[in-house]
Amino acid sequence: MIDPPINFLFSDLVKFMSIGSDIRDKTRRVDQAYGQRGTIWSSDTIPYILSTSDALVIVLASISGGIFYHLFAGSPVPNLLPCCAVGLMAAFIYILRMSGVGYYDLPDSAKPGVEITEILVCWFSTGILLAFFAFLLKIGGDYSRGAFFAFYLVTPIGLLAVRKATKAKLASAVAKGGIRRRDAVLVGDQTEMAALAPRDRLALFGATDVKEFRLSGQVDPESRLADDEGVFEQIRAFVRRNNCREVLLVLPWNDTARIEFAREKVKNLPVSSRLLPDSHVRSLSNFVSSARQRVLAIEIQRAPLSAVERVVKRAMDILVAAPALAALLPIFVLTAIAIKLDSAGPVIFRQRRRGFNGKEFVMLKFRTMKVQEDGPVVVQATRQDPRVTSIGRFLRAASIDELPQLLNVLSGEMSLIGPRPHALAHDSYFEKILEDYAFRHHVKPGLTGWAQCNGSRGATPTVEDIAERVKLDLWYVNNWSLWLDVQILIKTFFEVARKRNAY
Structure with missing residues (x-):
């Protein structure tokens, strides 16, 4: 039984809004995985x-300004x-603008030295915007100019003071090893990793403690490759x-083979x-000498x-x-009856596909063939394919066979728009012949997509066909x-009406 649609939206919003409630838990807990005790601040x-x-400072300053001016x-x-x-309006504008330049993110917020110029310029320009909005909305009568x-x-005095205080607090936390990035992993050559001093780590990614994965130190190329494969399997499982949201690579910049190997593994x-810069580049740039760059x-x-x-x-x-699902319910019923009358077999065809992050799910379609392939070999449909049933030809031409995927969309396995998912057998093959194919799994697969709207629809009998689809995806x-x-x-809607490559 499918839950009411509002439940799907509510559950997603709850997950999103739970970020705020997780802050209290994340900022004061013991990280058992690292075997340390004390207050641990996660970078996120x-x-x-x-x-x-900053928002509290701005709102309180607005209230205090109104009170003290009238008393004076x-x-x-x-x-x-x-x-x-x-x-509240000033806080929204100020925080939005400062967030856009990474002001609140690590490592910028952990660097010493208060960004006096940036704060003053942003605040005074925010005030100009507020005055402009007040003029447009004609609210000057409700709010004193004084x-x-x-x-x-x-x-700005409050903003500078708070920034100074938070910088001191972050510096203290860094000194005690209390800032940890749980949203990132650090992958690198053993020599390069050993060369990262605490100050380097702070300047590079805003924390002194990040989950590390050290690549093999073997000299033999084959042994090193085998060891690195095992390390990236661990990385994939951990991420x-x-x-995790970020993978940071610390490798010698002249080791192009290993950099390309790591890039290929991260694609999935x-x-x-x-x-990140290697030890040689860091020595040339001397980046730690400047807290602001x-x-x-x-x-x-x-x-x-x-x-x-x-x-x-x-x-x-x-x-x-x-x-759409509610409006199309009569079509669902009529289609199910037609399929049962036309040929023996189930109404719904189920086939495993890969979705976001490569996670498998079962995609639903109205059955249009006499066979139900879902194994290591899946033969793509061709024009005048004898496996397609009589009613199946009509369903495929009108794309009605894809409508059950609205249930996949509501369950969160698919999206309305995204790269079309392929059978597992085809996925495995395409990944071997196209180096960028895995990028398609960075978003949810879709009921329709940019490729389908640009003529890349239906079967992909040649490498050129699938390459063009991947390019559009x-x-x-x-x-x-x-x-x-x-x-x-x-x-x-126009593409469905044209019935281009629909068979």
Whole structure:
């Protein structure tokens, strides 16, 4: 039995919002895996704590500015609700702008030295934006200009003081080994890993303690390759088990073979990946001498969709799939009756496919063939395929056979829009002949996709055909937006009507 659609959306939102409640647990717990005791701060809690601190400063400064200005002017203290509203709006604008430049992220927030210029420029420009909005919305009558001026001057003092205090707290935590990045893993050559001093680690990834995986120190190439294969199997299991978001590589930059090997292995994981400077590059750049400069690193794999983007995409899936499923229920019933009358066998065809992060799931389709292949060999459909039933030809031409996948969408295994999933046998083959094929698993598979809307639909009998589809799928992964999904949905209706490559 399928739960009501609202339950799917509610459960996803609960998972997303539980990030805030997890902060208290993550910031004060013992990490048994490392065998240490004491207060452990996880890096993914730092941005929430710092941004919340700034928001409190701004809101309190707005309220205090309103109170003290009216007391100083000898007038009664007015309704403070406008002060709260202005403070919240200012906090939203300020935090949004500072987050965009990585102000709250490690390692920037852990570096010594307060970013005085950045804070002042951002705050005073925020004040200008607030004044502009007040003029447009004509709210000057509800909020005193004198209170706004006091708020405008007092707030940067509070922001600078809080930043100074949090810098001192983070420095103390780093000195005690109390900052740990649980969202990242460090993979590297044994010599390069040993050369990373605590200060280097802080400058490179904002923490002195990161889960490490050391590659083989064998001299023999074959032995080293075998050992490295085993290490990356451990990395793959750890990343998926702990929902890590980043893989950091510390390898000699002149060891191109090992860098390429690591890049190939990371492809199968939906994480961002960066190649950090080796000891030679660090000695040339002397990056630790400056607390403010950005650290040189090469991004070899971009991150998949963020948590916010995934929630937005999931909400769209449910809001479209649930009404569509209800509206199409009569077609489901008529199709099921037609299939049963046409040939012997089940109404629904089930086949294992790979989804996000390579996780297997069972995809649903209306049965259109006399066979139900789901093994090591799956033969793709061809034109005038004798295995296709009479009613199956019509269902495939009209794409009605794909409609049961709306249930896969509601259950969270698929999305409305994404790369079309292939049978496991085809996946294994395509991964061997196309080096970028694994990137398709960085998002959920879709009921329809960018490739299908651009003519790459149906069977892929040649390497060129699947290469073209993968190229279009990767473009979608790298350029996702909500508007793009809407465009693909609209184009899908016209593509279905054309019946191009549908057999």
